[in-house]
Amino acid sequence: MRNKKFYQLILCLFILLGTPQVLLAKEKRIYDPEITPFLYKLFNDRNQLLITNQPQSIKKYYLTDEKASVFALQHEVVRSQYLTTWATKRGVKIVNAIGANHIERIDKPGNIARVHLYETVKISYIYPNSPDKPQFFGIGTRHRMKLKKVNDEWFVSRESYIDPIEEDYSFIPSTIENMPEHIPSYNPEEYRKVYTGNRRYKREKAIIYAIKYAGAAWGAGNNHRYNPKYKDFTYMGGDCTNFASQVLGDPQEGGGLPMNSQWYYQGSGSKAWVHTDSFKKHLLTNGYGHLIAEGSFSEVQQPTKVNPKGALARLQPGDLIGYELKGNIDHFSIVVGRDDNGYVLVNSHTGDRNQVPWDLGWDNKTKFILIHIND
Secondary structure, three states, X not given: OXXXXXXXXXXXHHHHHOOOOOXXXXXXXXXOOOHHHHHHHHHHHHHHHHHHOOHHHOHHHEOOOOHHHHHHHHHHXXXXXXXXXXXXXXXXXXXXXXXXXXXXXXXXXXXXXXXXXXXXXXXXXXXXXXXXXXXXXXXXXXXXXXXXXXXXXXXXXEEEOOOOOOOOHHXXXXXXXXXXXXXXXXOHHHHHHHHOOOOXXXXXXXXXXXXXXOOOOOOOOHHHOOOOOOOOOOOOOOOHHHHHHHHHHOOOOOOOOOOOOOOOEOOOEOHHHHOHHHHXXXXXXXXXXXXXXXXXXXXXXXXXXXXXXXXXXXXXXXXXXXXEEOOEEEEEEEEEEEOOOOOXXXXXXXXXXXEEEOOOOOOOOOEEEEEEEOO
């Protein structure tokens, strides 16, 4: 979940732009001879901005005399700066960003157009020691846009979306010196013994679920739709904990942890099912999981007597990471594996992430909570 002020802002923007449609409907193929080509060029250039970090390349799509349009432009510039700065501090290079937008609705009365769409983006990065082996992750965003036609050209007048890489790039923590070697990349064969037998928590199924229902993120399944069995809480405080609960507890496709009188889904989720802090408390007090460590970016990686390779090295696919801001947990993600250099990758909702580096979108104000789910 995001913080309260963030969602108040998002709510106000969505009221102005129209009520969003959840990603559960059948795929619609909507084409407008003016709007569709404009959106294609806009989103393509914005994805290229993530690689080049050249803001002037997208200024032509915005109205400099409208405050909301300038705000939308500044958002794109900041997210590009965040991703570039994060990559530099992690010793990687962003080499490609390819997206596809799926238009769900266009209302075009005259020179004003209101558009609902979701975009799925595949981002590639490389390590200096293996430039021929790109790593990939996917993000997904749902957009509500107001476009305006001026002098026969379309511009972005207003836009809102929940962004997985929206933070202040000046607060990204640096990679710690003398960090323990990353453990090898995730290999299903290596973990096969964990998945077999009559274990309560089915890790392999949990990981498959987390990828299948990662929503609009690139690489997700189910036609980029959430599981229709469950309510979408995206615009009611965030869907991250609801999704984490599904991954752990869905009896047919997920990890199959047994529901109980506190943690359950029956038409809607209980407080412990959907609320971040209640979810954490339930996991740690009812034997479903135990705390590996909690702390800053550097603290969860530094070697200690308890964790000689750093606490992060103990995370297994199917475990959880909580993200705490100002004393309250803001978000949960599911560990789904590691990249070829051993960097932990996670999936989540709000915004939609698939096999994303675990700290991407967070900063040095974040406290990370590492939870191992008991098998």
